[in-house]
Amino acid sequence: MFQDNPIIVAVRNPKDIYDAIQSESQIIFLLTGNVFNLKKMVELCNKSGKYVFTHLDLIKGYSQDNYFIKYLKDEINPTGVITTKNNIITRAKQENLLTIQRLFLLDSSAMDISINSARKIKPDAIEILPGLVPKLIKNVKKEINIPIVTGGFIETVEEVRSCLAAGAISVSTSHKPLWDSIPLIKKEQQTLLEK
Numbered sequence: 001m002f003q004d005n006p007i008i009v010a011v012r013n014p015k016d017i018y019d020a021i022q023s024e025s026q027i028i029f030l031l032t033g034n035v036f037n038l039k040k041m042v043e044l045c046n047k048s049g050k051y052v053f054t055h056l057d058l059i060k061g062y063s064q065d066n067y068f069i070k071y072l073k074d075e076i077n078p079t080g081v082i083t084t085k086n087n088i089i090t091r092a093k094q095e096n097l098l099t100i101q102r103l104f105l106l107d108s109s110a111m112d113i114s115i116n117s118a119r120k121i122k123p124d125a126i127e128i129l130p131g132l133v134p135k136l137i138k139n140v141k142k143e144i145n146i147p148i149v150t151g152g153f154i155e156t157v158e159e160v161r162s163c164l165a166a167g168a169i170s171v172s173t174s175h176k177p178l179w180d181s182i183p184l185i186k187k188e189q190q191t192l193l194e195k
Contacts, residue, residue, distance in 0.1 A: 001027065001051055002125060002147050006164055006185045008172040010151060016176070017041050021048040024182035029082060029151075029172050030054045035061030039076050051079040053100060056088055064088055069095055082127065089121045099123040100149065105136050115143045125149055127172065132159060134166035141167035157181050164189070 002008075009020045010029040014037055020028050021044055028050050030041055038059060045052035054072070062068050069088065072078065073095040080098030083089060089099045101123035103114040118126050124147070128140060131150030141148060150163045151172035160171045160178065164185070173179075 002149060002170040004186075005170055005182075006189060007160060007178055007182045008149065008151075008170050009179055010172045010174040011041075012174045014041060016174075017044055019176060019179070021045060021050060023179040024186075025050075025179065027051045027053070027170070030078075031058050031174070033059045038062075042076050042078050046077065053080045053082050053098070054078045055082040055102070057083050057085065057102075066091055069097075073097055080124065086117060086121050089123050093123075098125075100125045100127050102127045102129065103140075104129050105133075105140075111136070111139070115140060118144055118146055122146070125169070127151055128168070131163055131168070131171060134162050137163060137166035137168050154178070157184065160185055161188070 005025050005027045007025055008027045008029055009023050009025045010031055011017055011020050012031045014032055028045050033041060042052050056064055069091045081092045082100040082102055084102045089101055092099050101118055103126055105111045105128055126146050127149040129152040131152045131154050137148060137150055147169045148167060149170045149172055150168040154171055154173045155175045163171045
């Protein structure tokens with residue numbers, strides 16, 4: 001799924017959901033939502049044939065406990081979740097939701113702790129922030145065998161290329177002009193595979 005979507009649409013404002021479902025990306029990261037609009041946004045994504053991941057640390061009005069994860073799976077039905085919290089990753093995996101562990105790599109200590117956490121929890125993918133440091137992507141890729149998504153401050157096609165070249169499988173961005181660059185990046189990747 002991530003391999004086929006080098007750019008992931010990240011929605012920070014609910015009104016952008018309509019542009020997101022019209023984009024070429026088959027994956028949408030919901031970095032917004034609350035008790036009143038989350039279900040509707042997920043339904044719109046599902047009806048559009050998109051994979052949708054809800055960032056649970058950013059959803060308002062829900063208590064992130066075991067009951068919420070079960071409710072999320074049964075009633076809201078996203079493809080998966082994004083979170084920084086180990087216990088939520090573990091619980092979401094029990095509900096057969098795909099999991100993305102978001103890692104903030106602020107210094108070498110944070111990187112060591114994050115890598116050890118990901119090794120222990122074994123999410124389906126990790127998201128590294130900030131995403132504009134190819135050296136960090138390469139270092140994390142050497143340490144763990146988990147697909148890497150990267151994001152944060154990515155606003156140009158060249159930055160996307162740099163992240164992908166460093167070893168990220170996908171790049172998430174809320175920068176709408178990049179959403180239109182998905183066919184270009186896919187074509188470039190296909191050309192590289194054919195060489």
